[in-house]
Amino acid sequence: MAVPFIDLKRWEPGLQAAWQKKAAELSEAAQFIGGPEVSGLEADLCRETGARHCVGCANGTDALQLALRAAGVGRGDTVLIPDATFWATFECVVNVGADPVTVDIDMKDLQMDFDLFVQAVKTHKPKAAILVHLYGWASARLLEFREFCAQNQVILIEDGAQAFGVTYKGESIYKNALLSTVSFYPAKVLGAAGDAGAVFTSNDAYAERLRSLGNHGRETHYSYGDVGWNSRISSFQAAFLRLGLPHVAARIASRVETVKAYRSHLSQLHCMKPPEGFEENGYLFCILMDPAQRPDMETSLKEKGIGFGNVYPGSMSSQKGAKPYLKAAVGGDNARKLSASVLNPPLFPYMTPSEIDEVVQALRPKAAPFVA
Numbered sequence: 001m002a003v004p005f006i007d008l009k010r011w012e013p014g015l016q017a018a019w020q021k022k023a024a025e026l027s028e029a030a031q032f033i034g035g036p037e038v039s040g041l042e043a044d045l046c047r048e049t050g051a052r053h054c055v056g057c058a059n060g061t062d063a064l065q066l067a068l069r070a071a072g073v074g075r076g077d078t079v080l081i082p083d084a085t086f087w088a089t090f091e092c093v094v095n096v097g098a099d100p101v102t103v104d105i106d107m108k109d110l111q112m113d114f115d116l117f118v119q120a121v122k123t124h125k126p127k128a129a130i131l132v133h134l135y136g137w138a139s140a141r142l143l144e145f146r147e148f149c150a151q152n153q154v155i156l157i158e159d160g161a162q163a164f165g166v167t168y169k170g171e172s173i174y175k176n177a178l179l180s181t182v183s184f185y186p187a188k189v190l191g192a193a194g195d196a197g198a199v200f201t202s203n204d205a206y207a208e209r210l211r212s213l214g215n216h217g218r219e220t221h222y223s224y225g226d227v228g229w230n231s232r233i234s235s236f237q238a239a240f241l242r243l244g245l246p247h248v249a250a251r252i253a254s255r256v257e258t259v260k261a262y263r264s265h266l267s268q269l270h271c272m273k274p275p276e277g278f279e280e281n282g283y284l285f286c287i288l289m290d291p292a293q294r295p296d297m298e299t300s301l302k303e304k305g306i307g308f309g310n311v312y313p314g315s316m317s318s319q320k321g322a323k324p325y326l327k328a329a330v331g332g333d334n335a336r337k338l339s340a341s342v343l344n345p346p347l348f349p350y351m352t353p354s355e356i357d358e359v360v361q362a363l364r365p366k367a368a369p370f371v372a
C-alpha cells in the first residue's frame with residue numbers, strides 16, 4: 001500500500017459541507033476583506049493561545065517581515081538566525097534591509113545552539129534574533145534565549161510557523177513571546193485553504209504597528225504613518241481557519257499518536273524527541289540516519305510507494321541565494337550534518353493503523369506489526 005508523505009484531504013466529517021456553506025454566505029454578502037471573520041479569528045487565536053494580541057496577515061513569511069518591521073529592524077541592522085530553518089527565515093531579514101548572521105544548531109534538539117548564540121551576540125551585536133521552533137517542538141533552552149535577549153537588548157522574534165499547538169510547561173509557546181509568528185500554509189498543523197499567517201505579541205505598541213504595517217502603514221483610510229504593504233489576511237482564509245480550529249486538538253492528538261507509534265516501533269533508529277517540558281504537535285517526525293545509508297533507504301521507500309521528506313536538505317549558509325547577503329556564519333557544521341542525515345516519514349492527521357504499519361515495516365522490516 002502506498003502512503004503519501006502528507007495527505008491534505010483527511011477532513012473531519014461535515015467540515016467540507018460547513019466550508020461550502022460558509023463560502024457561499026461570504027460570497028453572497030461580498031465579505032472578502034476584513035470584517036467579522038478576521039476579527040473573530042484573531043480573538044479565537046488569542047483565546048486558544050493565551051497571547052495578548054494576534055494580528056492576522058497574508059502568510060508566515062510576511063508575519064516575520066511584519067514582526068521585524070514592527071520592532072524597528074531595518075537597514076544596517078544585524079539579525080541572528082539559526083542555520084537550520086526554512087528559507088523564509090533568511091529571506092525576511094534581507095527583505096527588511098537587515099544583514100543575516102547564521103548560528104549553528106545543537107544536535108540534541110536540532111534548534112539554534114544557545115552557547116553559540118551568546119557568542120554571536122557578543123561578536124555581532126545584533127539588533128534582533130529569530131529563534132525558529134522547528135519540527136513541532138522548540139529549544140530546550142527557550143527560557144534562556146528569552147532571558148538573555150531581554151537582558152542584552154536583543155529583540156527576540158520567535159518563528160513559530162511550525163509550532164501551532166506546541167506547549168511548554170502547559171502553556172502555548174506563543175503566549176510568553178515578545179513577538180512570535182505562525183504560518184497557516186495548508187500543510188501546517190492548522191492549515192488554511194490557501195496562504196495565511198499571523199503575528200502574536202505581548203506588546204501593545206508592537207500590535208498597533210503590526211496592524212498598520214500590514215495595511216499599507218495606514219493611520220486612517222487615506223493617511224499613512226509609514227510605508228507598509230498589503231498583507232491582509234483574506235476573510236475566506238479566516239473563515240476556513242475558524243472552521244478548523246475546533247478540530248485542531250483532535251488533529252494534533254492523531255498526529256501525536258502516530259509519532260508515539262513510530263517512536264516505539266522504530267526504537268532501533270535514531271528518532272528525535274522533544275526536550276523536557278514540551279508537548280509536541282506532531283508536525284514532523286525526524287529520524288537521523290547515517291548519511292551513507294540514507295540514499296539506499298530512500299530508494300527502498302520510493303520502490304514501496306512510501307512518501308518521505310528531508311526537512312531541510314540544505315543549511316541556510318550553504319544556499320546560493322545567501323551568498324550576497326550572509327554577513328557571517330557562527331559555529332560548526334551541525335546544520336549541514338542534519339541536512340545530510342534527516343529523514344521524515346509520512347505524518348498527517350488521521351493516519352490509519354495499516355498506513356502506520358506500512359511505514360514501520362518499510363523503515364524496519366523486522367519490527368513487530370503496529371496495532372492501534
Ligand SMILES: Cc1ncc(COP(=O)(O)O)c(C=O)c1O
Nearest residue numbers: 059060061086088161183184185
Ligand atoms: C520555519 C518556517 N518559517 C516560515 C515559514 C513561512 O511560512 P509561509 O509559507 O506561510 O510564508 C515556514 C513555512 O513553511 C516555515 O516552516
